[in-house]
Amino acid sequence: MIPVIYKKAGFLDTLEYVLGKESTVIIDTNMTGKTPAEFNRQFLTTKYIHKAVKRRCAHLIIAIAHREGYHEHLSDSQYNYVAREYLTDMGYLPKEQTNLPPSQYVVVRHHDRDHEHLHIIASRIRLDGSLVDDSYDYFNCQVSTRRIAAELGLEVTPTTSEAITSRLKQEYGIIAPISPNRSKSIRQINSKHKNPTSKEIIRSKIEEAIKDSPTVSTFIQRLEENNIRVLPKMRGLELLGFTYIHNNIKIAGYQVYKPYSWNKLQSEYGLTYDYKRDIAVLEQAKTKAINCRDNITLPEVTSDLENQLSAENKFWAESILPTIGKIWDLANQTGKIKLMDGGIKLLKGKNYKITIKGEELTISSLQDDREIASYNLEKNTVLAANPIDEDKQYWGKLTHKQSTFTQNKDIEFLS
Template sequence: MLVKHSKRHDPLGIVQYVLGKPGAEVIGSTLACPDDPHAIAAEIRFSCAASKRLRLTTYHASLAVAPPERLSDALWHQIAQDYLAKMQYGLCPYLVVRHTDADHDHIHIVAGRLDLNRGKRVPDSWDHYKAETAARELEVEYGLTPTLSSWQTERKPPTVGMIRHERETGQPAVKPELQDLIDDLSGQVDSLDEFMDHLEEAGVELSLKPINETTVGLTYHFKGLYFSASQLGRAYTLNGLHQFRGIESPQDSAAVMAWWEQRQRGQESVQVEPELAQVQDEDHGQPESEPEAQAQGKPEREPVPQPKAQDPKPVDVDPALNLREAQPHPAQDAEDRTRKPQRQKRRHRQMER
């Protein structure tokens, strides 16, 4: 059994897709109006409204059996319920639609992502690994023809070193984390430009390099490590993103590189002009002379107020005191008159000697 899944911000688009296919048939649901896309979307939104932090409200999965095997509607519905339970979506509102427009028999499942019993979002850590495990278990439980997992067809499995690292540290390895992140983001976009924007927001840098006339190599930079697309798997190459994820992109190498160069130029052209304060700091705060400021159309600086000269006489002194200081003191005048004859007599004695 092949399984593909993704998480989305809003249910309306994917519900319109699964119900709008020719020959689409609803074979199971817990929703009130399983034939009305807008009613379905409104009910899923309402079921997730209790969580303000739930950003991706909708889970979408497709399950397919290998041709020429075909299952009944009742069996498909039972398999869908078991799959949702294994993925911890058993208590979420869901819709199961069967498609008959392809050679392989398959169904689509759309479900809300808030567990109505616990009032919390369904955990999505390592959900790609859990989805592959659930598919292998369902093959055994229902006697279905075994098929290669997406790890063998689209993504490369964890290495022995990664498994040892996870066992010893309890932390997931970077490569599977990057694969899961790309899988989630690629299920939310339709164009290569949107895919690039989502990668940058998630902290992933993507670089392109031409290999030949028809092939462009992709390199992902995540958490300080570089991974080529071939190291991650077929689904992470430029052709794989188009084939397995439905991301539209130019298929010619020259056209892809022209788009890439144009995108790079567009990002480089966005420059933030320095603020006036920054410019003044770069000029070391040197004040400009008044003629230069007037020539450049800048407003003249206001004159700096100079301190006033202090009055040597106290301002609060009584004027009568000033007049008194100007007049001679009577006692001092009498003393001066007494000492003057005495000084003259001493001078005459000295001359006689």
């Protein structure tokens, strides 16, 4: 199976294209209707829950093998299974152990290119307003389709990286070859940069450096050969992780790519550390990295526990964003938003205030003027999240009540 992912602002054009083919068969959907207009009206209902999202439409394509002398075929029920497994793996449908609601979706089978393939049109906004995380969709979609292919006895097509192949082998016992002709990833295709960023370069060089489960010393030496400095974070004799430096850009390992955090480099890629063996290289690497950074302050490489707390706070901040949008919309309708000096828009509640300056939204506590979360509205990303338990309880209560918000009823924040 070969997956392709597109993301667009609107649904109608994609629906008309996919459903307009003569060979179209709707395999599965959790919506009603049959026409592009009917589906589009239902997709638009989630648009207003999460207005900040620009690319709401996910157009997912899955093709099975078709070449001279080799053709694969699946029944409609098998395609239904493929679609649901894939949507679950990618976060559009909930896994059994989660309580997340689903996204709206339509699954269509085509024969328009002399071979069978699926088109899946799904909303990136779930029915509760939460957003499907697509941070690693290019990685995850390759793992998902190859897992499903192996399960159904189909050809397991080559992957684009050693990391994907390693995960397939370790988690599912699936042997997948690596393509000798690697195409650009969706992230690279959509990148605004003509040249790869330092983050992309570091990630690709780490991928090459870990391919044969090396020692920490060999890992560091390989990166240094590619002009990447490595700053180790130590606690006594314990190695906690690395910060990587390329062209004066400094990035912690878990920020380069979550599967390349220090724990995963050991557990999934077999990187080995021995203090007596590696200490000399670690000390040399630290000296080189410090000399390389000039006067720019390096970000602290946090421990795994701190990383987990940071991820937890980020998830919390993302989960309350739909509620913030509802509060702001109602306040705007009732004239409670004040325009301050410098173009700052201010909304005060009983315990917190919300401000918007340019594309940045910030929530702060009125008691101690403490910032608890900030967002980039244009990119729909969390910039910072530092809540205490009291903040989580208050905003959790508001989020729980969001389904009862109406145009004629004040939200607790505003009362």
